[in-house]
Amino acid sequence: MSKDGNQRGPNVLLVTIDCMRRDRVSSYGYERQTTPFLDRLLDRALDCTSAHASSSWTCPSVISLLTGLYPHHHGGGIVPGEPKNLSKRNLPTTLPKDVPTIGDVLAARGYATAAIGAVWNAHLSIPGRFRHMAMVEKPARRLVKLAMRWMKAQPGPFFLWLHLGDAHEPLDVPRSLRNVFGRVPRVPKVRRWDYTTSRSAVGSPEFHRYRDARIRLYDAAVRSADESLGSLWDGLGAMGQRDRTLLVVTSDHGEEFWEHREDEMASFTDPRDVFGTGHGHNLFQVHLLVPLVVAGPGVTARVESANVSSVDVLPTLLQGAGAESPPTDGVSLLEGPVDAERAVVSEGIAYGHEKKSVVQGDFKLLSCPGDGYERVFALRPDDRREQAVSADPQVQERLRASLPGEPVRLGDQVRGTEEIEAHLRDLGYIE
Numbered sequence: 001m002s003k004d005g006n007q008r009g010p011n012v013l014l015v016t017i018d019c020m021r022r023d024r025v026s027s028y029g030y031e032r033q034t035t036p037f038l039d040r041l042l043d044r045a046l047d048c049t050s051a052h053a054s055s056s057w058t059c060p061s062v063i064s065l066l067t068g069l070y071p072h073h074h075g076g077g078i079v080p081g082e083p084k085n086l087s088k089r090n091l092p093t094t095l096p097k098d099v100p101t102i103g104d105v106l107a108a109r110g111y112a113t114a115a116i117g118a119v120w121n122a123h124l125s126i127p128g129r130f131r132h133m134a135m136v137e138k139p140a141r142r143l144v145k146l147a148m149r150w151m152k153a154q155p156g157p158f159f160l161w162l163h164l165g166d167a168h169e170p171l172d173v174p175r176s177l178r179n180v181f182g183r184v185p186r187v188p189k190v191r192r193w194d195y196t197t198s199r200s201a202v203g204s205p206e207f208h209r210y211r212d213a214r215i216r217l218y219d220a221a222v223r224s225a226d227e228s229l230g231s232l233w234d235g236l237g238a239m240g241q242r243d244r245t246l247l248v249v250t251s252d253h254g255e256e257f258w259e260h261r262e263d264e265m266a267s268f269t270d271p272r273d274v275f276g277t278g279h280g281h282n283l284f285q286v287h288l289l290v291p292l293v294v295a296g297p298g299v300t301a302r303v304e305s306a307n308v309s310s311v312d313v314l315p316t317l318l319q320g321a322g323a324e325s326p327p328t329d330g331v332s333l334l335e336g337p338v339d340a341e342r343a344v345v346s347e348g349i350a351y352g353h354e355k356k357s358v359v360q361g362d363f364k365l366l367s368c369p370g371d372g373y374e375r376v377f378a379l380r381p382d383d384r385r386e387q388a389v390s391a392d393p394q395v396q397e398r399l400r401a402s403l404p405g406e407p408v409r410l411g412d413q414v415r416g417t418e419e420i421e422a423h424l425r426d427l428g429y430i431e
Contacts, residue, residue: 008156009111009157009321009322009323010244010245010296010320010321011157011159011160011241011245012102012158012159012246012317012320012321013159013160013162013236013246013247013248014065014102014160014161014162014313014317015162015164015229015232015247015248015249015250016065016122016161016163016164016250016251017166017167017225017249017250018118018122018163018164018165018167018168018251018252019167019168019251019253019254019255020222020225020251020254021254021255021286021289021290022291022384023383024219024222024291025038025039025291027042028049028383029382032181032223033223034219034222034223034226035222035223035226036226036230037229037230038229038291041233041249041293042293042301045294045295045299045301046293046294046295046301046302046304046333046334047293047301047302047304048291048293048294048308048333049303049304049384050289050306050308051250051289051290051292051307051308051309051310052289052290052307052308052309052310052344052359053251053253053254053287053309053346054070054309054311054345054346054348055077055252055253055347055348055349056253056279056280056281056283056287056288056349057077057279057280057348057349057350058121058122058252058253059076059077059092059121059125059350060076060077060078060092060125060348061077061252062077062125062126062163062252063076063077063095063126064310064311065250065252065310065311065313065314066101066102066103066126066129066161066314067101067102067328068313068314068325068328068329068330069099069311069329070329070345070347070404071347071348071407072348072404072405072406072407073329073409074095074096074099075095075096075409076093076094076095076096076099076125076411077092077093077095077125077348078093078410078411079091079092079348079350080413082353082354082370083269083271083351083352083370084349084350084351084352084353085272086351086424086429087431088416088420088421088424088430091124091413091414091416091420092124092414093125093412093413094126094127094411094412094413094414096410096411099409101314102159102314102317102318103115103129103161104129105323105324105326106159106321106323107131109323110157111156111158111159112131112132112156112157112158113130113131113132113158113160114130114131114133114150114158114161115130115132115133115134115160115161115162115163116143116150116161116162116163117134117135117136117143117161117162117165118136118137118138118139118140118143118163118164118165118166118168118172119137119163119165120426120427121424121429122135122252123135124414125411130161132150134146137165138172139174139228140164140165140166140224140227141224141227141228141231143162144229144231144232144235147160147162147232148239151235151236151241163252166221166222167221167222167255169191169192169193169278169427170191170428171190171191171192171217171221172221172224173217173220173224177223177224177227178217180223181216181219181220181223182216184213184216184217185209185212186213187206188210189210190210190214191217193214193278193428194210194214195210195211195277196275196276196277196278197273197274197275198265198273198275199273202258202261202276211257211258214257215257218257243297244297245296245297246294246295246296246297246298246299246320246321247293247294247296248292248293248294248316248317249292249293250291250293250310251290251291252290252310253279253280253290254279254285254286254287254288254289255278255279255286255287256276256277256279256282257276257277257286258276258277259286260276260284260286261277264276264281264282267371267373268281268282268353268371268373269353269370269371270351272431274351278428280349280350281349281350281351281352282349282352282355283346283347283355283356283366284366284386285364285379285385285386286385288346289384289385292308292310292312292313294333294334296320297320299320299334300334304333304337306337306338306340306342307338307340307342307343307360307361308333308338308344309330309345312330312332312333313330314330315330315331316330316332316334319332319335329345341361343358343359343360343399343402344358344359344360345357345358345402345404346359347404352368352370352371353368353369354368354369354370355368356368356403358400358403360398360402362379362381363376363377363395363399364376364377364379364386365396365399365400365403376395376396376399377389378390
């Protein structure tokens with residue numbers, strides 16, 4: 001029984017794989033077998049094939065996952081200033097204390113709650129919001145062992161947020177998987193980003209060798225996370241909890257591998273002089289498209305091809321747990337097909353002038369007033385990436401109507417410490 005007298009609800013497990021792009025799900029057509037476990041899970045899951053992160057970097061995006069609110073509504077993880085420049089002297093805001101999270105809701109129903117993460121800044125904007133929180137900068141295999149130990153110790157229902165960091169800079173791949181997709185060339189800085197600035201020799205033989213090595217290692221990192229997910233699934237079965245656990249697998253954002261470098265250099269400001277790599281600086285589809293898979297009790301296996309958002313995770317999980325959801329920007333994905341004409345929003349970058357995007361149907365608006373940039377793209381039906389630029393004024397006006405305004409609230413700004421500075425530098429966020 002829960003504290004409010006209800007029958008025990010299912011366990012709730014939210015797994016986020018930092019920096020994982022949608023197109024790395026191998027069953028979607030990727031050339032490498034990066035996700036054999038996730039591919040098998042899709043046969044019994046709700047598979048959202050056009051899922052968008054609410055932001056292109058971790059802090060605001062994970063808060064959207066945990067609150068069901070877009071960044072302009074939750075006010076956490078926002079980098080002050082314009083143009084924005086995340087730095088040791090300009091850190092993001094925290095989530096206001098009066099904004100409830102899924103952990104708050106489930107804890108009130110008697111759930112044990114915990115967050116275990118490998119990417120240190122994932123918890124930066126949510127201090128004190130979990131009864132148990134562990135940040136352990138280790139590969140997914142280690143985190144899954146910690147997660148299993150914690151879950152086994154719970155006498156009643158639990159909510160666990162598990163954040164895996166293998167695919168985030170610096171790439172963290174077990175030696176046994178480093179060459180799973182062919183030998184990764186020994187090149188300098190392959191675990192970290194290189195060839196990032198406007199002055200970089202992109203196009204040189206050295207660049208092409210580095211890019212090949214970097215992408216192979218990134219794909220191996222995704223495979224590492226996927227294998228660990230399989231171990232987690234097997235562990236739930238051994239505990240007798242698999243059929244009693246509602247599982248979501250997703251990512252906080254994608255990752256860019258030079259796809260939009262030329263457009264970014266020509267059209268956008270970046271105070272770091274970084275273009276075409278990583279995340280947090282723009283809102284193209286490579287930054288936003290993520291896997292979103294739901295499995296467990298009460299979930300009907302189907303494919304959801306309409307545009308959905310990370311803000312849909314909280315209402316989905318709370319409905320599955322039989323709990324009432326606070327007001328959100330999302331919809332429960334358990335209620336059947338999503339409205340194909342629903343608009344989904346992304347915003348809250350870390351570097352450069354603020355950018356906002358709206359995706360509705362097969363069109364996308366990317367707007368950056370500070371750089372004088374506004375463009376409407378048609379999206380390809382297969383991979384949901386930008387293709388031709390649309391000049392239809394009616395489409396543009398319809399998308400503009402859904403652009404979010406300024407934040408309606410902001411939390412307190414995180415105060416810098418030497419520890420925070422060291423972690424953000426190691427993750428590649430600051431110099």
